[in-house]
Amino acid sequence: MSEALLLHEDPRSGNCYKIKLTAALLGMELGTRQYDILKDETRSPEFLGRVNAHGRIPVLQVGDRFLPESNAACWYLAEGSHLIPGDAFERAQMLRWMFFEQYSHEPNIATLRFWTRFVGLDNLNDDQRGQLGAKRLAGYDALATMEDHLEEREWFAGSAASLADIALFAYTHVADDGGFNLAKYPAVRKWIGRIPQLPGFIAMN
């Protein structure tokens, strides 16, 4: 990959961390530019016009091209590497867990972390407050699905760590920030313990 890589990020975001962890595990150089999402710095006309019309981070900049969506950026960095299974069915299973992460895990576990730790529960509006119970249930449902899968496996897809593990690790290992208790998920906790042993691992903050 000859073009310079620049990550537009907020360091508090687990979605941004996924991309930095992927680059670290692959030994790739990745520049960063920080934005404060609590100050709407990704809603500026310059950001919307040039980086991402959807007003969200992370965005991976590759030369002068822009790639939003954390899991798509991880895929771009890792294609052809050991972080993507060589077998076609296992590769699809990896993507399955990455879609699960964005649909069933992140909107519950990451959102409750964001509201609890960064926005503050006292500052939520009525719409948000009304969703707390449903997001709590759905977050635990996602953890139960992970536990079920990990009871007989060390990694989410194939026989080694893949992007599925990176994507799910980002917010699972800080789930307690959002008030989730992992005591009843021993296989998930063991799996969390495996990730920092990967060569090149970097912590979130």
Added chain:
Amino acid sequence: MSEALLLHEDPRSGNCYKIKLTAALLGMELGTRQYDILKDETRSPEFLGRVNAHGRIPVLQVGDRFLPESNAACWYLAEGSHLIPGDAFERAQMLRWMFFEQYSHEPNIATLRFWTRFVGLDNLNDDQRGQLGAKRLAGYDALATMEDHLEEREWFAGSAASLADIALFAYTHVADDGGFNLAKYPAVRKWIGRIPQLPGFIAMN
């Protein structure tokens, strides 16, 4: 692909339609088995134990292995075909729009369709009713992001139809079922008109 392909589906689901449309565009044989999600037929012990512990459809069965998540199943069917761009950056852009679909589009546009057309707005619980306004706004925000992208392009990634178009077409072309008005999104409407012209196209129902 030598193993038999069987789709566990509810025919009313756009997520299931994505997989059937992908198979049709590729000329692949795909068996189906129907479940009624309104009768919780995907929450039976047999389904949870054998097909998907997460209790959701679609699930693509490949021989005796099971692959949940609609977009992962589309990927499995289409790998190596003309429905996935050959260029690495465009391939990642395709995945970007597929993750966008699951995170920013489906939970709003598909959920409002499901609540409006199949559950009935009078039958929603208070939690669901409280989310109607936010989902309406977020759905229109997703449509605006699509409009912005399509103003200068015919397809979401690369220079031809890809899985990104299939994934986003599934619920966008029936968005009016959920009360979304596409009048202000002319580029989206033009793009919707391109999909049925693809060789092998099948309609949703």
